[in-house]
Amino acid sequence: MVGFNGLTSSRQKVNESWADIDVQLKRRQDLIPNLINTVKGYASHEEAIFEHIADIRAKAISLPLNDIEQKSEVEKDLGNSTQQLLAIAESYPDLKASENFQKLQQDLVNTEDEIASARRIYNDNAANYNTKTSVFPTNLISVLCNFKPVNFFQNQ
DSSP: OHHHHHHHHHHHHHHHHHHHHHHHHHHHHHHHHHHHHHHHTTOTTOHHHHHHHHHHHHHHHHSOTTOHHHHHHHHHHHHHHHHHHHHHHTTOHHHHHOHHHHHHHHHHHHHHHHHHHHHHHHHHHHHHHHHHHHSTTHHHHHHHTTOOOOOOOOOO
């Protein structure tokens, strides 16, 4: 009973920490359209990157919450593309001076920090849970009660 409760508690911590990551990912996804619209006003000829980011964002939104492996890949691509968009913005002094752009850029930086923090917490909880599912005697309980190991969230 103690082993089962320990596994259940660990799995719940993994689920809670994954929900925290999901909140931050959605926050980033919500910031991206505003960032694109702001940059578009100054760099309208960069249409390819805008479309690419919009496509990745749509894919990220449509993925099932529990598909951690796929979400890791798509969110990594989304983060890299967003950084590319910010690099393009460096070429436009008027854009960099825009108060709206500066606020969006700061919000994005803060969100990226929150994602990194949530990812560390999730991966730590996942490691603890995976350890419990594989060490004796709780590994016996995990097999009998269908406690499956979870994937880590790789976003960098």
